[in-house]
Amino acid sequence: MSTETLSLGKALNLGLRRAMEDDPKVVLMGEDIGRLGGVFRITDGLQKDFGEDRVVDTPLAEAGILGTAVGLAMRGYRPVCEIQFDGFVFPAYNQLVTQVAKIHARSRGKLPMPIVVRIPFGGGIGAVEHHSESPEAYFAHTAGLKVVAVSNPVDAYWGIQQAIAAPDPVVFLEPKRRYWEKASVDRDATPGPLFASRVVRGGDDVTVLAYGPMVKTVLQAAEAAAEEGRSLEVVDLRTLSPLDLEPVYDSVRRTGRCVVVHEAPLTLGLGAEIAARVTETCFHSLEAPVLRVGGYDTPYPPSKLEEEYLPDLDRVLDAVDRSLAF
Amino acid sequence: MTALQQATEVVDPVPGADAPHLPTPPDLVQLLTPEGQRLEHPDYSIDVSADELRSLYRDLALVRRWDVEATALQRQGELGIWASLLGQEAAQVGAGRALRPDDMAFPTYREHGVAWTRDVDPLHVMSLFRGSDMGGWDPLATRFNLYTVVIGAQCLHATGYAMGLQRDGAESAALAFLGDGATSQGEVNEALIWATTFDAPVVFFCQYNQYAISVPIERQSNVPLYQRAAGFGLPGVRVDGNDVLAVLAVTRAALAAAREGQGPTFIEAFTYRMGAHTTSDDPTRYRLASELEAWKLRDPIARVKAYLSRSGLADPAFFAAVDAEGDELAARLRQGVLGMADPAGTEIFDSVYAEMTPPLAQQRAEFVAYHQGFES
Numbered sequence: 215m216s217t218e219t220l221s222l223g224k225a226l227n228l229g230l231r232r233a234m235e236d237d238p239k240v241v242l243m244g245e246d247i248g249r250l251g252g253v254f255r256i257t258d259g260l261q262k263d264f265g266e267d268r269v270v271d272t273p274l275a276e277a278g279i280l281g282t283a284v285g286l287a288m289r290g291y292r293p294v295c296e297i298q299f300d301g302f303v304f305p306a307y308n309q310l311v312t313q314v315a316k317i318h319a320r321s322r323g324k325l326p327m328p329i330v331v332r333i334p335f336g337g338g339i340g341a342v343e344h345h346s347e348s349p350e351a352y353f354a355h356t357a358g359l360k361v362v363a364v365s366n367p368v369d370a371y372w373g374i375q376q377a378i379a380a381p382d383p384v385v386f387l388e389p390k391r392r393y394w395e396k397a398s399v400d401r402d403a404t405p406g407p408l409f410a411s412r413v414v415r416g417g418d419d420v421t422v423l424a425y426g427p428m429v430k431t432v433l434q435a436a437e438a439a440a441e442e443g444r445s446l447e448v449v450d451l452r453t454l455s456p457l458d459l460e461p462v463y464d465s466v467r468r469t470g471r472c473v474v475v476h477e478a479p480l481t482l483g484l485g486a487e488i489a490a491r492v493t494e495t496c497f498h499s500l501e502a503p504v505l506r507v508g509g510y511d512t513p514y515p516p517s518k519l520e521e522e523y524l525p526d527l528d529r530v531l532d533a534v535d536r537s538l539a540f
Numbered sequence: 541m542t543a544l545q546q547a548t549e550v551v552d553p554v555p556g557a558d559a560p561h562l563p564t565p566p567d568l569v570q571l572l573t574p575e576g577q578r579l580e581h582p583d584y585s586i587d588v589s590a591d592e593l594r595s596l597y598r599d600l601a602l603v604r605r606w607d608v609e610a611t612a613l614q615r616q617g618e619l620g621i622w623a624s625l626l627g628q629e630a631a632q633v634g635a636g637r638a639l640r641p642d643d644m645a646f647p648t649y650r651e652h653g654v655a656w657t658r659d660v661d662p663l664h665v666m667s668l669f670r671g672s673d674m675g676g677w678d679p680l681a682t683r684f685n686l687y688t689v690v691i692g693a694q695c696l697h698a699t700g701y702a703m704g705l706q707r708d709g710a711e712s713a714a715l716a717f718l719g720d721g722a723t724s725q726g727e728v729n730e731a732l733i734w735a736t737t738f739d740a741p742v743v744f745f746c747q748y749n750q751y752a753i754s755v756p757i758e759r760q761s762n763v764p765l766y767q768r769a770a771g772f773g774l775p776g777v778r779v780d781g782n783d784v785l786a787v788l789a790v791t792r793a794a795l796a797a798a799r800e801g802q803g804p805t806f807i808e809a810f811t812y813r814m815g816a817h818t819t820s821d822d823p824t825r826y827r828l829a830s831e832l833e834a835w836k837l838r839d840p841i842a843r844v845k846a847y848l849s850r851s852g853l854a855d856p857a858f859f860a861a862v863d864a865e866g867d868e869l870a871a872r873l874r875q876g877v878l879g880m881a882d883p884a885g886t887e888i889f890d891s892v893y894a895e896m897t898p899p900l901a902q903q904r905a906e907f908v909a910y911h912q913g914f915e916s
Contacts, residue, residue, distance in 0.1 A: 267706075267707055272734075273730070273733050273737055275730040275733065275734070277696065277726065277727050277730055278696060278727075278731070278733070280696075281693065281695075281696025281699070281730070281731070282697075282699050282700030282734055284696065284700055285697040285698060285699060285700020285702070285703065285714070286701070286704045287700075288679075288685075288697070288700075288701050289708065293700075308690065308727070309693065312693065313690070313693055317686075318892065318894060319674070319891045320674040320675070321675075321686055322673070322674075322891045323894065324678055324680060328894075358892055380895070381893075381894035381895055455897075456897035456898060456900070457899060
């Protein structure tokens with residue numbers, strides 16, 4: 215193996231392949247993931263190489279995917295479920311929230327649930343209703359689930375393997391509009407921990423937090439801000455449950471200012487929780503209230519309006535300005 | 541006249557009683573009549589020894605004794621709630637005894653009779669209803685899953701487990717329990733679709749106990765439940781759920797077929813919940829007392845006792861011994877429940893994850909510190 219340039223989607227594909235090679239108990243389940251390779255081709259070629267028992271084209275029933283994954287996990291398998299689009303996770307919501315999340319606690323640890331739920335999430339691809347949503351807060355609110363969101367090919371390659379190896383259920387959010395973004399991936403490297411946030415750009419004036427598709431947006435904003443002499447520190451949260459906020463606290467204690475960015479609607483989104491925690495922990499360091507940039511409290515709009523709905527470079531910079539002006 | 545009534549042969553098994561409309565053979569597999577008379581069935585013959593018959597009777601009687609004691613304990617405030625199985629003993633003991641040790645059962649929250657056949661300690665079931673835990677037994681060691689409260693969700697678990705058995709090349713099967721109300725759940729219908737498309741070794745055992753809490757079958761289905769199976773492409777069998785021999789025979793055959801790779805079966809066990817839905821329910825609001833009286837004449841235990849007595853396979857001393865054993869069991873359970881320690885508060889944190897998260901560890905520490913604050 216070596217270092218090569220991979221798209222985020224291809225990195226996921228290779229990560230899944232490696233996980234399946236490493237552990238014969240890994241089983242992929244989902245709609246159209248076999249012969250077609252998934253609607254985003256993330257599982258391309260895997261059924262051909264691993265067979266129909268390990269890459270399962272399921273009936274079109276999301277509750278069925280998650281519910282049977284529970285039974286397979288009880289037999290010692292490690293199901294990796296693909297939900298075709300974010301808005302299609304809700305038929306599986308009952309199984310995910312009342313069963314997958316709770317069985318470890320219900321059984322006092324006797325029934326581990328090492329299930330991964332892969333969900334392409336977020337907007338920006340000009341799609342119809344239910345193909346652009348950001349449902350992460352529902353899952354981060356649910357005890358028993360862990361939730362991660364990758365932003366780049368390196369994290370995609372290692373993160374999917376780490377999520378599959380994890381002993382707990384992991385909702386693995388893939389930024390679908392970034393599937394085609396490329397980066398250099400060293401497949402012999404030693405990855406950092408999955409459940410950890412990471413400072414991806416150093417800065418002194420404002421701490422800006424993002425995850426998944428918004429990391430790139432925020433990094434672009436930081437670049438633009440730098441041209442105006444403003445130094446943004448950017449943190450890729452990476453893990454949404456559990457949150458890893460120590461690096462955030464360290465940063466905010468230096469900058470005194472914090473902006474959280476996500477595509478999901480603002481009200482009771484991840485930003486609300488983070489703002490509360492940063493305020494509790496860094497109260498005496500804060501020069502301004504923690505500000506949030508997010509989707510509006512509306513259903514995800516028709517795609518002709520999604521540019522107005524989604525946070526972009528300008529809305530991030532606007533929040534930075536407001537924070538600095540406070 | 542409803543479609544259900546048209547589709548089933550309407551008879552009154554007890555002349556003069558206000559009985560519900562009951563199906564009869566051949567639509568209903570029955571090997572022991574309510575009067576305790578042995579019948580033969582062309583598809584389901586069963587050869588039971590005298591020992592086995594007596595042991596079935598013992599299971600039925602002890603499970604009922606346990607249930608009665610649990611209801612009493614709830615009334616005395618020692619259990620938070622109890623879901624009584626009264627009247628469904630034969631369905632549960634028959635299905636449970638059909639399982640082999642390596643088969644796996646997926647119960648609802650009422651399958652105490654199946655738990656009994658899996659050697660689950662009744663106290664581990666009662667601790668759930670007391671509120672001490674979510675069920676204290678080991679689901680993998682006993683091959684009896686923890687109770688699942690969200691209606692029908694376990695049918696998919698059983699199907700997935702059966703898909704695992706297929707992949708393992710194991711010659712065993714999964715047995716999913718559900719009620720008549722659950723057949724309206726989308727997840728149950730999905731489970732039937734998955735089981736048939738993957739030919740999974742799973743048997744669906746539906747106890748049609750006449751009511752989904754208060755709502756009768758007319759609100760769930762306009763065909764008899766067992767007939768629904770055909771649309772999914774699996775065999776559907778209706779068995780007299782109050783006949784332990786018929787249930788045993790039908791479930792054994794279905795499990796054997798599943799283990800042999802012949803795919804799933806849907807069993808409708810036609811029975812009656814003689815008690816309330818739970819101790820919080822009031823069945824007088826939705827059913828007539830005469831209906832219950834009619835079903836008492838179809839009691840699942842009385843017919844076994846009648847058969848054992850009439851055929852000379854058991855004498856009064858045997859029945860007296862079982863009664864005495866039941867009283868000992870009840871005393872042990874009462875003592876066990878009264879002596880049940882409350883769980884430690886920190887337990888709520890300790891099994892949420894296999895790998896505890898730092899934020900939860902912090903909450904746990906704060907919880908401990910908060911409570912220690914009252915001690916000093």
